[in-house]
Amino acid sequence: MKEKILIADDEEDIVSFIKDFLEEDYEILCAYNGEEAIEKAKCNPDLILLDVMMPNLNGYEVCSIIRDIVSCPIIFLTAKHEEQDIIRGLTIGGDDYIAKPFSLRELKVRIEAHLRREKRSYNNKRARLYFGDLSIDLKGNKVYFKNEIIHMTKKEYKIVEFLAINCGQVFSKEQIYEKIWGYDAEGDASVVAEHVKKIRQKISEYDSKRDYIKTVWGVGYRWEKWSM
Template structure:
């Protein structure tokens, strides 16, 4: 899915210039020419906002603060105001970057790309860990911890835990789990899933007798309880 960039500037020619440049790069572009239009577009959840400073009515600094009440995406200020005070004020208002007009297209697109890349990297780091109370699953390190204690799971056992935990409350048939983890060409059948789930449950129970996140859906398969 393409990243969405919200352009905010009261000068329509500049908005059209930026929009064309970003659409050529494959971005989805939303356009607003004032504060109220901008706030009305925030439910579309833009991935990045490009925000002019000098606008009639609500200026860019005020609008940035209003955006920050409901959105955490990167905000790139673009402005003809070039003093250090202006830059500092923009960053203090909640902006992430400040680009002085006139600017080159290459720098403009590169800054947007860099902010979106960092945002995805930060989001990926946050999603690396799945937490359910004291139980933490580290998808990258392939490790399950209960508090400070690491639980010893085999590769297949961990794969089952991760699959179910990534889709809490979704029911997976044994056959589906087997195909996803062992593969379509594997020699065996879904009964091995039952045995692996038993071992996972036993290890979780040994660590904490009250811990039982995997539910059996009789006649179907298993699900992870939130």
């Protein structure tokens, strides 16, 4: 079965151009505005190519909304090259950022790299990790407190998973950034602290008595070992 890619861009020529290049290897879904992209995201694509500068709902807004629907990689396509734009896109749940105009060959290589990473991540997982009443479903990419899901963005979940699998080990922000965002990411490791803050806030709504992610001042973060 072919992997499914959603292309969302208000410029129909660009959508058609990318579709023609990719459809031999992938099943292609197309959306031409933010609202349509949100609807098509419910079809569970394996990867999303998302234009930033769409009318009504822009790519950043779409990404924030669909992160509650999908956990697949999202690659932003945009003519905006400023550092703050890149950081914003990666912070709200994007996985990669490619500037227009771009090479179709480069785009395809990035798509293949993200899909390979997703497969490796899935195949290497154990079933579930338990830390008292908090558990991490490594196959379903979900965090639970008792039987309730703690809703997280893909990046938030990946940080939790990475730290929890390596429970007790300290990682710097730079190490976490390279692991979760990738070595060739164009953002900044400072986004890790903001993600950790949001993770703590979400977990504390269910369990305010325990700090699962500890800050090791001057070094980084570690997931606390559980003791009864």
